[in-house]
Amino acid sequence: MSEPHENGAILTAEQLALLEAIQNRLIPAGDGMPGAGDAGCANTLDRYLSERPALRRPLFAALYAVEAAAHAASAAAGDAATADESTHSAFLLLSNAARDDVLRGLEKTLPELFEVLLHQTYTAYYTNPAVLLILGWNPPQPEGYPTPPPFDEALLANVKQRGKVWRDA
Amino acid sequence: MAPRQDVADVLIIGAGASGAAAAWSLSSAGLNVVCLEQGDWIDPTDYPHQSVEWELHRQTDFAKDPNVRQRPEDYPLNNDDSPITPLMFNAVGGSTIHWSGHFPRFRPSDFRVKTLDGVADDWPITYWDLAPYYEANDANIGVSGLNGDPGSPPRTPRQTPPLGLDAASHAYIRGLEKLGWHWWPSDNALITEPFGEGRQVCNYCGPCDVGCPRGAMSSAHVTYWPAALAKGVQLITRARVREITVDRRGRANGAVYYTADGGIAQQRARVVIVACNGVGTPRLLLNSVSGLFPHGLANSNGLVGTHLMFHPVAFVTGVFAEPVDGHVGPLGLLLHCQEFYETDTSRGFVRGFQLQMCRDSGPLSTATGSFPGESVPWGGDHHRVQRERSAHMLTIGVMIEDLPEAHNRVDLDPTLADGNGIPAPRISYTVSENSRNCLDYAIARARELLDAASAKEVINQAITRETGWHLMGTARMGDNPATSVVNRHGQAHDVPNLFIVDGSLFATSAAVNPTSTIQALALYISDWLKQNFREVA
Numbered sequence: 081m082s083e084p085h086e087n088g089a090i091l092t093a094e095q096l097a098l099l100e101a102i103q104n105r106l107i108p109a110g111d112g113m114p115g116a117g118d119a120g121c122a123n124t125l126d127r128y129l130s131e132r133p134a135l136r137r138p139l140f141a142a143l144y145a146v147e148a149a150a151h152a153a154s155a156a157a158g159d160a161a162t163a164d165e166s167t168h169s170a171f172l173l174l175s176n177a178a179r180d181d182v183l184r185g186l187e188k189t190l191p192e193l194f195e196v197l198l199h200q201t202y203t204a205y206y207t208n209p210a211v212l213l214i215l216g217w218n219p220p221q222p223e224g225y226p227t228p229p230p231f232d233e234a235l236l237a238n239v240k241q242r243g244k245v246w247r248d249a
Numbered sequence: 250m251a252p253r254q255d256v257a258d259v260l261i262i263g264a265g266a267s268g269a270a271a272a273w274s275l276s277s278a279g280l281n282v283v284c285l286e287q288g289d290w291i292d293p294t295d296y297p298h299q300s301v302e303w304e305l306h307r308q309t310d311f312a313k314d315p316n317v318r319q320r321p322e323d324y325p326l327n328n329d330d331s332p333i334t335p336l337m338f339n340a341v342g343g344s345t346i347h348w349s350g351h352f353p354r355f356r357p358s359d360f361r362v363k364t365l366d367g368v369a370d371d372w373p374i375t376y377w378d379l380a381p382y383y384e385a386n387d388a389n390i391g392v393s394g395l396n397g398d399p400g401s402p403p404r405t406p407r408q409t410p411p412l413g414l415d416a417a418s419h420a421y422i423r424g425l426e427k428l429g430w431h432w433w434p435s436d437n438a439l440i441t442e443p444f445g446e447g448r449q450v451c452n453y454c455g456p457c458d459v460g461c462p463r464g465a466m467s468s469a470h471v472t473y474w475p476a477a478l479a480k481g482v483q484l485i486t487r488a489r490v491r492e493i494t495v496d497r498r499g500r501a502n503g504a505v506y507y508t509a510d511g512g513i514a515q516q517r518a519r520v521v522i523v524a525c526n527g528v529g530t531p532r533l534l535l536n537s538v539s540g541l542f543p544h545g546l547a548n549s550n551g552l553v554g555t556h557l558m559f560h561p562v563a564f565v566t567g568v569f570a571e572p573v574d575g576h577v578g579p580l581g582l583l584l585h586c587q588e589f590y591e592t593d594t595s596r597g598f599v600r601g602f603q604l605q606m607c608r609d610s611g612p613l614s615t616a617t618g619s620f621p622g623e624s625v626p627w628g629g630d631h632h633r634v635q636r637e638r639s640a641h642m643l644t645i646g647v648m649i650e651d652l653p654e655a656h657n658r659v660d661l662d663p664t665l666a667d668g669n670g671i672p673a674p675r676i677s678y679t680v681s682e683n684s685r686n687c688l689d690y691a692i693a694r695a696r697e698l699l700d701a702a703s704a705k706e707v708i709n710q711a712i713t714r715e716t717g718w719h720l721m722g723t724a725r726m727g728d729n730p731a732t733s734v735v736n737r738h739g740q741a742h743d744v745p746n747l748f749i750v751d752g753s754l755f756a757t758s759a760a761v762n763p764t765s766t767i768q769a770l771a772l773y774i775s776d777w778l779k780q781n782f783r784e785v786a
């Protein structure tokens with residue numbers, strides 16, 4: 081995991097753009113937080129895919145399913161162009177509301193694929209240094225957390241008063 | 250095959266909690282002990298706690314599930330036929346590398362369930378047989394806590410004081426006192442004040458489940474192993490045992506193992522002890538097939554691998570309006586409640602459960618809902634809900650007694666194998682009706698408690714899959730050779746110089762975490778072996 085990763089090792093530029101757009105709907109910008117795509121989570125997933133080949137098949141399948149659903153949505157809406165010219169993506173042409181519809185559809189019809197997309201996006205986002213900095217999270221060590229005051233045995237007065245609760249045997 | 254010339258007095262297979270305790274005890278008596286362990290030492294700097302990606306490591310190279318972790322020293326498991334996934338770590342220290350260290354003892358009644366409640370079996374030994382070994386084990390490894398718990402027999406003062414009073418404790422105590430239930434700060438295999446060499450006290454960092462880089466957890470690799478090595482035990486790592494070998498009389502005479510470079514070696518011994526845990530031990534016995542033991546070693550009655558017990562667990566999570574700092578302090582350690590521990594048949598089940606008051610973890614754990622079992626929603630509401638939950642959740646682990654049933658078992662998978670081609674274990678397990686009823690009742694009590702603690706929302710799972718931490722019962726102890734695998738001394742009925750010291754021994758499971766009992770048993774069995782070594786060897 082410590083090897084430097086070259087972005088785009090696994091995903092094409094088009095796939096990265098699509099993934100970034102999807103991620104910006106899964107965790108959108110707002111509340112002082114960046115969107116997941118804007119935070120660079122597509123490149124992080126590219127790294128995961130290079131490190132863990134088992135993730136490739138479900139993630140590619142999820143991207144494919146999103147595109148297929150986006151094409152169908154544009155065609156149904158009677159749109160002339162069903163794909164973005166530079167990225168060839170149908171999803172990128174949709175409005176945010178329509179993108180959310182596509183993702184909700186995937187969540188319903190292919191929940192396992194959707195779960196991979198969501199879980200890996202959450203993972204990339206909540207292990208992202210810039211995101212953690214905004215949220216105020218440090219790694220658990222070396223500082224740990226301050227030691228709380230000692231336990232106060234007086235709190236156990238009632239429990240003690242009730243007496244022994246185990247059975248002799 | 251290059252046989253080692255030397256014949257050990259005792260060969261121990263597995264360097265986890267039980268193997269380490271046995272190695273220390275036997276070497277203290279001057280016996281020449283060799284231990285074979287398939288994993289290696291974990292370098293404390295390898296733990297992910299200083300990385301921003303520590304929660305990613307929890308899902309990858311420090312995952313609890315060996316099928317996910319897939320380190321070369323891990324073996325795969327076929328869990329398709331089980332609603333609970335067995336979890337473990339394979340290294341020096343075994344599963345105590347990333348355990349929680351919750352360290353309650355069994356109660357006296359746990360050893361007598363047939364007599365008291367008419368179910369399952371009594372153990373051939375009693376709580377009182379083990380009591381001195383529980384004490385000795387605590388003194389050896391260092392346990393924090395407070396003596397005087399009316400939920401179990403008296404014990405000596407704990408080696409270090411209980412964990413401090415933090416926001417999470419206050420929330421739980423509020424609920425427990427309102428309901429008037431039993432509770433106590435739990436005994437924890439973790440030090441809160443200096444104890445032992447080279448160990449630092451707990452600094453409340455949180456995620457014990459990815460290891461303890463400070464050595465605050467009283468895990469086998471920082472407690473028993475340094476002491477055992479100092480007494481001359483030879484610990485051979487990256488040594489994966491394929492089978493235990495026997496001589497013409499049917500006595501164990503050593504083991505054949507794969508070395509790190511894939512070569513094969515043999516270790517000969519007068520006595521063999523298996524300490525590979527409740528899954529690894531039956532796997533190894535079943536794979537040790539010979540003319541004399543065509544169905545596996547110590548398995549003439551076909552019981553090896555049967556009666557597998559987990560503790561079925563359901564997580565019940567409370568979301569609080571005020572911060573409860575669930576990420577601060579050791580994940581699985583706080584208080585325990587044994588109000589519903591003993592049998593009361595009016596509840597619709599026999600035996601009982603403990604409520605283990607746990608905390609929460611980092612932001613990724615919150616987002617993916619690892620405790621409530623439900624992720625924070627994606628989309629427009631994401632940041633709001635994440636903020637409301639992060640540092641605002643506490644989880645109770647509802648842990649019930651699992652009764653032994655022959656059809657719950659470990660056997661060998663016909664096709665799946667580890668990196669050396671050794672057949673992998675296959676798990677077949679169903680949750681019994683008694684367990685289901687107990688879980689449902691216990692979940693309702695945990696919800697009641699979180700309500701009383703003034704959680705604004707309570708979310709529960711019906712059963713939590715990733716909780717097969719406790720692996721028990723697959724080489725059960727008993728006086729009757731027809732219904733058990735080993736006798737009251739952990740000695741195989743079929744093979745007098747073969748011993749088992751891990752959770753496989755358990756005749757019943759109790760409703761508490763097993764490792765204090767596993768290590769007490771390992772010391773108890775080792776003591777008997779020391780006293781009877783000449784006759785046995």
Ligand SMILES: Cc1cc2nc3c(=O)[nH]c(=O)nc-3n(C[C@H](O)[C@H](O)[C@H](O)COP(=O)(O)OP(=O)(O)OC[C@H]3O[C@@H](n4cnc5c(N)ncnc54)[C@H](O)[C@@H]3O)c2cc1C
Pocket residue numbers: 262263264265266267268285286287288313336337338339340341342343344345347348349350351352458488489490491524525526527529530533581717718719720750751752762763764765767
């Ligand atoms: C995430 C987690 C949390 C836990 N929390 C708690 C808790 O709070 N309280 C508690 O009491 N218990 C807890 N446990 C359980 C505890 O870790 C185990 O009960 C304990 O470690 C069992 O000891 P053992 O010696 O039987 O097996 P292990 O500690 O699992 O050790 C077995 C060793 O045998 C080795 N081995 C197996 N097969 C072979 C082979 N063929 N050749 C060579 N070596 C082999 C393995 O590599 C391993 O190191 C937890 C477990 C997990 C996974």
